Amino acid sequence: MAKSCFSRFQSISHRVASPLSKSQRRALRSSRSLSSLSPPLPPASSLILRPPSSLVLAARFIPSDAPQRSDEWFALRRDKLTTSTFSTALGFWKGTRRFELWKEKVFEPDSQTAEAAQMRAMEWGVLNEAAAIERYISITGREVSSLGFATHSEERFEWLGASPDGLLGCFPGGGILEVKCPFNKGKPETALPWSTLPFYYMPQVQGQMEIMDRDWVDLYCWTINGSTVFRVYRERGYWDLIYGILREFWWENVVPARETLLMGRDEEAVNLYKPSSTHKQTGLVIFRSAKMASEAKLLCREIAGHVEFYRREGKEILVANRMDSGLSWADQWDYNNDPPPRSSDDDSKKGKGSKVKKVKLIKWVKDLCKKPANK
Numbered sequence: 001m002a003k004s005c006f007s008r009f010q011s012i013s014h015r016v017a018s019p020l021s022k023s024q025r026r027a028l029r030s031s032r033s034l035s036s037l038s039p040p041l042p043p044a045s046s047l048i049l050r051p052p053s054s055l056v057l058a059a060r061f062i063p064s065d066a067p068q069r070s071d072e073w074f075a076l077r078r079d080k081l082t083t084s085t086f087s088t089a090l091g092f093w094k095g096t097r098r099f100e101l102w103k104e105k106v107f108e109p110d111s112q113t114a115e116a117a118q119m120r121a122m123e124w125g126v127l128n129e130a131a132a133i134e135r136y137i138s139i140t141g142r143e144v145s146s147l148g149f150a151t152h153s154e155e156r157f158e159w160l161g162a163s164p165d166g167l168l169g170c171f172p173g174g175g176i177l178e179v180k181c182p183f184n185k186g187k188p189e190t191a192l193p194w195s196t197l198p199f200y201y202m203p204q205v206q207g208q209m210e211i212m213d214r215d216w217v218d219l220y221c222w223t224i225n226g227s228t229v230f231r232v233y234r235e236r237g238y239w240d241l242i243y244g245i246l247r248e249f250w251w252e253n254v255v256p257a258r259e260t261l262l263m264g265r266d267e268e269a270v271n272l273y274k275p276s277s278t279h280k281q282t283g284l285v286i287f288r289s290a291k292m293a294s295e296a297k298l299l300c301r302e303i304a305g306h307v308e309f310y311r312r313e314g315k316e317i318l319v320a321n322r323m324d325s326g327l328s329w330a331d332q333w334d335y336n337n338d339p340p341p342r343s344s345d346d347d348s349k350k351g352k353g354s355k356v357k358k359v360k361l362i363k364w365v366k367d368l369c370k371k372p373a374n375k
Contacts, residue, residue, distance in 0.1 A: 080161030086203035091278035121183035132222035199293040
């Protein structure tokens, strides 16, 4: 795949974000709706920018002067299907989430779409994202570079876009950083970092890797009480599966509805292109996502300031306290981007709890397949 094109690519040093202003809160409402769970990029005021390194420039990124959270930046996102909305476009969520995403892309965004609870969760992510990235840098020793917006360089994929939280290393061989700050249902002060990777983030990170032509993502879960780092590798077969559904959603639902609206037709005519609540392959995608999430590598766990790193050696997981080594985490971990070979022996027997979760997941997938799609 050819290299991707980036807007406003810069290396950054982070400091703690300040509370959102009224204008930033309004922008957040207009840019985020029920279609997305992941937090947007932090306000530009929370970052100290410095020029990109020569290693980064070697990737031949095409820069743009569109500032983050500017009108141009929002316009770029509105006219693309962004990776943060992939799970919604795939039909992962119950109710009208898929329809709301379609409506958001066809009509003018409704600033009142997001509910109060969702707005608080989004604001929590915005306020803490910079501090979370700073903590990731402190733990791993990696340099994180930031960009405003990324689009696929191939014309046939130009309707896809991404706003990852950071880039790790230079191209080729570098990775992507995606940060999550769980709101914990309104109680973030009691939240603990994930012990397993939530499957519904798999479409987002796989989409980021495809758009930016990178082979791995560090998905960093930050909470007040600790954090975890999961490594996810690129899976082209999975992308082929979800791409067909995403393409159908965009070109058979969104684009024709937009064209109908531009022709001056009434809303009833536009609604003929309204998508169903799920896709016929939604169950399969959820099953594949859950399997891949369960196989994601837990690289690091931090609880109350104590950091442990995990490496797989055969059947055993080796745990090392960072204080026991003079090397940084990035030095201890390999820069080999290929996932380690798996064998049947790698999958140890799981406990009763995990079997129950698997049974529930299979039942959920079967229910999705049986349930008639809402028109």
